[in-house]
Every structure is written in C-alpha cells, then in structure tokens.
Amino acid sequence: MKYSIYAFLTLLGFLGLSVMNVNEYVFFAGFVILQFVVLATAWNILGGYAGYVNFGVPAFIAVGAYTAVVLFKSISAPLVVQIIGGGILAGLLGLMVGLLTLKLRGIFFSIATVAVVFILETVVMNWRYVGGAAGLQLTRPPDLWFFDTYTRMLFFVMAVLAIGSVSIARYIQDSFLGRGLRAVRDSEEAAECSGVPTLKIKLIACTISGALMGVAGAPMPMYLSYIEPTATFNLNYSISALGMPIIGGTSHWIGPVIGALLLATIQQIVTVTVSNELNVLVVGVLLVLFVVLAPDGILGLIKKWKQSSK
Amino acid sequence: METILEVNNVVKQFGGFTALSGVNVKVHKGERLGLIGPNGSGKTTLINCISGAYTDYQGAIHFNGQDISKLKAHERTKRGIARSFQIPRPFSSMTVMENLLVPFAFVGGKDGPKEQEEAMTILSGMGLADKAFVQSNQLSQVELRKMELARAMAAKPKLLISDEAMAGLSGHEVDEVLDILFDLNKLGITIIMIEHIMQAVMKFSERVICLDAGKIICEGTPETIVKNPEVQRAYLGD
Numbered sequence: 001m002k003y004s005i006y007a008f009l010t011l012l013g014f015l016g017l018s019v020m021n022v023n024e025y026v027f028f029a030g031f032v033i034l035q036f037v038v039l040a041t042a043w044n045i046l047g048g049y050a051g052y053v054n055f056g057v058p059a060f061i062a063v064g065a066y067t068a069v070v071l072f073k074s075i076s077a078p079l080v081v082q083i084i085g086g087g088i089l090a091g092l093l094g095l096m097v098g099l100l101t102l103k104l105r106g107i108f109f110s111i112a113t114v115a116v117v118f119i120l121e122t123v124v125m126n127w128r129y130v131g132g133a134a135g136l137q138l139t140r141p142p143d144l145w146f147f148d149t150y151t152r153m154l155f156f157v158m159a160v161l162a163i164g165s166v167s168i169a170r171y172i173q174d175s176f177l178g179r180g181l182r183a184v185r186d187s188e189e190a191a192e193c194s195g196v197p198t199l200k201i202k203l204i205a206c207t208i209s210g211a212l213m214g215v216a217g218a219p220m221p222m223y224l225s226y227i228e229p230t231a232t233f234n235l236n237y238s239i240s241a242l243g244m245p246i247i248g249g250t251s252h253w254i255g256p257v258i259g260a261l262l263l264a265t266i267q268q269i270v271t272v273t274v275s276n277e278l279n280v281l282v283v284g285v286l287l288v289l290f291v292v293l294a295p296d297g298i299l300g301l302i303k304k305w306k307q308s309s310k
Numbered sequence: 311m312e313t314i315l316e317v318n319n320v321v322k323q324f325g326g327f328t329a330l331s332g333v334n335v336k337v338h339k340g341e342r343l344g345l346i347g348p349n350g351s352g353k354t355t356l357i358n359c360i361s362g363a364y365t366d367y368q369g370a371i372h373f374n375g376q377d378i379s380k381l382k383a384h385e386r387t388k389r390g391i392a393r394s395f396q397i398p399r400p401f402s403s404m405t406v407m408e409n410l411l412v413p414f415a416f417v418g419g420k421d422g423p424k425e426q427e428e429a430m431t432i433l434s435g436m437g438l439a440d441k442a443f444v445q446s447n448q449l450s451q452v453e454l455r456k457m458e459l460a461r462a463m464a465a466k467p468k469l470l471i472s473d474e475a476m477a478g479l480s481g482h483e484v485d486e487v488l489d490i491l492f493d494l495n496k497l498g499i500t501i502i503m504i505e506h507i508m509q510a511v512m513k514f515s516e517r518v519i520c521l522d523a524g525k526i527i528c529e530g531t532p533e534t535i536v537k538n539p540e541v542q543r544a545y546l547g548d
Contacts (some may be wrong), residue, residue: 186400197416
C-alpha cells in the first residue's frame with residue numbers, strides 16, 4: 001500500500017515536471033535516464049534474480065523499436081499501440097530465445113543471447129520496409145495529449161513505463177516466482193529438487209524481461225524521429241543494462257533503479273560537458289570498481305554500513 | 311511388504327563410460343536402506359536417476375506404482391521424492407527459514423504464516439530453531455547438513471534420499487544426524503542412505519545394497535554384507 005502511494009506520487013511528480021516551464025533538454029535527457037531505469041530493471045529480472053546474464057539487450061530494444069516503426073508506418077498506430085505491440089513481440093522473442101537457450105548455463109547462455117543480436121541486426125539491415133542499413137526518417141504525429149511538446153509527452157510516457165517496470169519487478173521479487181528465481185541463482189539442482197520448475201520460471205522471467213525491454217525500445221523511433229540498425233543494435237545497451245544493476249545491487253528491485261539513475265545521469269552530464277564517447281568509459285570504470293571493491297553494489301555497501309553501525 | 315520404489319534395469323552412460331549397467335532395486339515402504347560402494351561405484355549416479363537429476367537413462371523407475379522415468383526432478387519431488395546433496399547446496403542468499411519456504415511454496419503451493427510455523431517445527435526437530443533467521447551461508451558444516459535434511463522435509467517426502475549427509479562430520483555430529491534420520495523414519499518416511507561411514511550405515515540400515523562398477527554386487531542385512539567377500543574385495547581389492 002505504501003509503495004502504491006509512493007509510486008502514484010512519483011508519477012504525479014513526473015507529470016507536474018513535464019508541464020512545468022523548464023528547459024526542454026531536461027526532458028530529452030530525462031527520457032534516456034528513465035529508459036535505462038526500465039532496461040536495468042528488466043535485465044535484473046533474469047540476470048539479477050536468476051543469475052542468467054543476458055547480453056542480448058539490444059535485440060529486445062530493437063524488436064520494440066522496429067515493431068513501433070512498422071505499426072506506425074503501416075497503420076499510423078498511436079504511441080500506446082506501438083508500445084503494446086513492441087512489448088508483445090519482444091516478450092515473444094524472450095520466450096523463443098528462452099526456449100532455445102535456457103537449457104544452457106553460465107557463459108554459454110550469455111554467448112547465445114549475443115548471437116540473437118547479430119542475427120536480428122542482419123535481418124533488419126536487409127529489410128527495406130524499415131529503411132535497411134540506411135535507416136528511416138519518421139515524422140512525429142501532431143498528437144500531444146495535453147503536453148506542450150512531443151518530447152515532454154515521451155518523457156512522461158517513459159516515466160509511466162519506468163514506474164510500471166519497477167512495480168512489476170517488485171511484485172516478482174516478493175512472489176513465488178521471485179523466490180524460485182533466487183533459488184535457481186543459488187543452486188539450480190537444489191531448486192529443482194525442492195520442487196521449483198526451473199525451466200518454466202526461467203522462461204517466464206525471460207519473457208517478462210524481454211517484453212519490458214521491448215516497451216523501453218518502442219518509443220525510441222519517435223524520440224529520435226529516426227531509426228537505423230547500427231545505433232539500435234549497439235551492444236553498449238547490454239553493457240549499461242547489466243552494469244547499472246550490478247552497480248546498484250542485483251538482490252533487490254531498488255538496486256537497478258539506483259544504478260540506472262546514478263549512471264545514466266552521470267552519462268548525460270558527461271555527454272553534455274565532455275564527450276558522448278566517454279559514456280561507455282564511465283560505465284566500464286564504475287563497473288570494474290564495483291565488481292572489485294563492492295560486488296554487492298551500492299545496496300551491499302549500505303547493508304555493510306548498517307551492520308557496522310549497529 | 312508394499313514396494314514404494316522400483317528401479318528396473320537402469321543403464322546410465324556418460325559418453326563411452328557406463329556408470330550404471332542394468333541396476334535393479336526394490337525399496338519397501340518405511341524401509342531404511344543403506345547404499346554403499348567404493349568411490350565411482352555409481353551410488354550418486356543411481357540416486358541422480360531416482361531423483362530426476364538425470365532423465366537420459368535406459369530402463370524404468372516406478373514410484374508408488376507409477377512410472378516416473380520421464381518426469382523431471384521437480385515433478386518427482388512433488389510426487390514425494392526428496393534428497394540431500396553430497397556437497398551441501400544451500401540457497402545461500404536466503405535465510406534458513408526462506409530455504410525451507412521454497413519447497414513449501416512450490417510443492418505445497420503456500421508459504422504463509424501456517425507454513426512458516428510448520429517450517430519452524432521441522433527446524434526445531436533438527437535442532438536448528440535458533441538459526442531460522444540466520445543467512446544460510448553463515449551455517450557450520452553440520453548445520454548445513456541438517457538444513458538440507460530440513461529443506462527436504464519441507465517438501466513432505468515419502469522417500470528421502472540422504473547422500474553422504476555425514477561426510478566431514480565428527481563422531482558426535484554423525485550421531486546427531488543419525489538420530490534425526492531415525493526420527494524421520496519413525497514418521498513413516500522411507501529412507502535411502504548413501505554413506506561412506508560404515509558404522510553409521512550398519513547402525514541405521516535394515517538392508518544394505520553394495521554397488522561396484524555400476525552393478526549391484528550383493529544385498530542383505532548389515533551383518534551379512536560386512537562378511538560378504540565380494541564387498542571386502544570391492545573395498546580392499548584382491
């Protein structure tokens with residue numbers, strides 16, 4: 001109940017911000033930060049809770065984005081339909097990838113997910129309807145609901161998606177599914193012998209995780225008014241989506257949120273003040289530091305600090 | 311005597327190596343069965359086949375009269391087969407109580423206050439009540455062994471397979487675990503014990519089966535097994 005109130009108040013805060021008279025860049029950068037909250041939260045459902053490291057994040061983002069493009073181009077579908085369509089198809093991709101790869105463990109699963117990125121990128125590169133390798137210019141529709149600009153509307157939409165994703169992750173963590181996924185991460189054999197249908201719950205997690213990545217990717221074409229495969233299938237998304245939960249802490253739903261807010265904000269500041277190229281370096285350096293010095297992330301550090309101050 | 315488990319002509323191969331070659335075992339309801347044999351004789355492979363960790367074997371396994379050969383491990387657990395592991399496998403990110411709530415949730419379908427109370431009763435029986443809310447990676451070796459048995463009990467098994475639950479324990483700790491296993495058997499649970507500590511096997515088992523090189527070389531009461539020349543040859547050589 002408390003969470004619902006906080007979530008609702010946060011959403012109201014985002015709504016208030018998006019109609020306030022502030023610099024437009026805030027919404028442009030805010031969209032990216034909130035998108036990373038969705039991606040990091042989605043990644044953590046399979047990677048953090050179950051310990052299955054998915055490097056195929058760009059594939060799911062791209063399925064969401066290109067589904068949105070196809071729906072917009074073919075039937076002029078509104079943004080909500082694009083997001084739902086992108087989520088459904090990315091969820092189905094998650095299910096299929098899961099069926100093919102979730103019997104693999106450890107590094108083998110991770111490598112298999114990278115392969116999905118390359119396969120789909122090759123398909124899109126050669127698909128002329130969505131612009132192929134050259135990409136596709138898109139004209140934003142005039143529909144703004146009650147927002148002043150399209151960017152402000154997209155910012156609020158991403159805020160809704162972020163709060164929705166975090167709520168789903170929180171629900172999973174506290175449910176049977178979350179308990180089962182944690183058991184899988186700790187010992188898959190023991191989980192199976194404790195009655196946990198390990199393959200089934202991994203498939204559910206992979207589907208939900210994929211669907212959330214898809215919904216994060218779906219508004220991207222409208223955000224950029226453009227889509228092209230090289231940027232959409234960029235493996236930097238994988239590094240960020242995995243780095244943010246690890247830095248924040250993978251054991252709790254709040255970890256990826258902290259990691260994403262912290263890292264994506266630093267990235268945006270670095271982009272504006274130094275260089276866009278330093279983005280990945282920021283994640284890389286912080287990731288190495290945390291893996292070596294604080295493997296349980298910021299949450300782990302807080303826990304240690306609380307224990308030592310008792 | 312009613313049969314609870316029947317292993318019929320099970321063959322398990324790893325590549326070119328045959329770990330089990332045509333093993334037949336019958337276990338009776340409520341029985342305490344000891345499974346012995348030298349290292350590499352196929353004991354753990356056999357229980358992996360029974361518990362469902364391996365399903366790619368030839369032959370058939372019947373439990374309570376039903377063929378479970380094709381069932382996955384979690385489905386067999388739901389039918390009433392639970393096990394502990396040779397090397398303890400706690401859910402280390404969870405407390406001891408949470409470890410027990412996993413089978414309660416997935417086998418029984420509930421993990422509410424009533425189940426927590428039940429889990430506490432199981433833990434008390436194992437002498438682990440004071441460790442219920444301790445992180446399981448903080449437990450000592452004997453506590454880990456007991457927690458594995460407690461977690462297996464939370465699945466409400468009809469058949470419990472104890473895979474070297476006493477390995478690495480002191481004499482006093484071995485007696486503690488043995489007492490627990492005797493108590494569980496008194497509740498009507500059939501127990502298969504795999505163990506290298508012969509005194510424990512002989513004290514606990516009503517019947518002992520000895521495996522060597524993937525085959526059963528003899529079975530009988532503990533008294534006859536220790537005197538069997540085949541068993542002595544398997545352990546000590548010619």
